[in-house]
Amino acid sequence: MVDHMLRVAVLGALGRMGATVCDAVREDPEVELVAALDADDSREAIIDAGADVCVDFTHPDSVRTNTAWLLKAGVHAVVGTTGLTDDDLDQLRALTGPANAVVAPNFAIGAVLMMELSRQVAAHMPHVEIIESHHDRKVDAPSGTALRTAKLIAEGRQQAIDVPGPDGHPARGQVTEDIPVHSVRLPGLVAHQEVVFGGLGQTLTIRHDSIDRTSFMPGVLLAVKEVPRRPGLTVGLEHLLFDS
């Protein structure tokens, strides 16, 4: 357990999210920014700075090795970068022990609620498609949030009586967990998602919009403060919000 002000490092500090996280950490009196690193910097600086926790908002290609390195080095990891597969998560889980990790595809509280509500609705309205819309500099599609939403909806659908049959979904988005996901990439957008359910003579749409990257900061700071006391790997911010 940490008995001093929590020392925080940020990987990806020059990026859109990393720079916003650095500002948020600097403004929070309970935590201290001790290292702000980007692609050209050595990760050893995290150790040299005595960081307790490192936040990763880098790139889907680097997040696996960054997180494995942090856990082996005994630094708690808060990971917002998308692209980790279930196999990656299993491998990272096996590396926890010296340190813990919280991985979340979306740190916005509203997005977490959108995903949880979608899981609940899917038990009653299993016919569903996802439309996710992001800024045009985003490197991955579908978004991590959409993939996680599909996984949670698949869990919810297991409670449903009227499960949709395998009708193919021809050429309509990328099908994941038997759910078509449509990805829109446009300048002017930040991060948005609609989960559209259809039933007999009715639809239900759950929509979340991040209109500014500050929307993710309360969730990131919560994870930074919680990760030292959450043993192992925690996937999804909902566990920090809803689990006792």
Ligand SMILES: NC(=O)c1ccc[n+]([C@@H]2O[C@H](COP(=O)([O-])OP(=O)(O)OC[C@H]3O[C@@H](n4cnc5c(N)ncnc54)[C@H](O)[C@@H]3O)[C@@H](O)[C@H]2O)c1
């Ligand atoms: N979980 C969430 O709430 C959430 C929110 C927004 C974005 N994201 C995800 O965060 C990631 C980053 O998004 P962004 O918009 O900030 O991207 P970005 O391209 O603006 O920033 C990424 C930064 O990481 C740096 N970088 C790349 N490899 C690195 C490495 N090995 N070590 C250190 N720095 C490295 C880049 O130089 C860049 O400055 C994406 O995967 C995105 O999907 C997640």
Ligand SMILES: O=C(O)C1=N[C@H](C(=O)O)CCC1
């Ligand atoms: O801007 C991004 O990139 C975002 N990525 C996450 C995702 O892929 O779900 C979260 C929202 C913003």
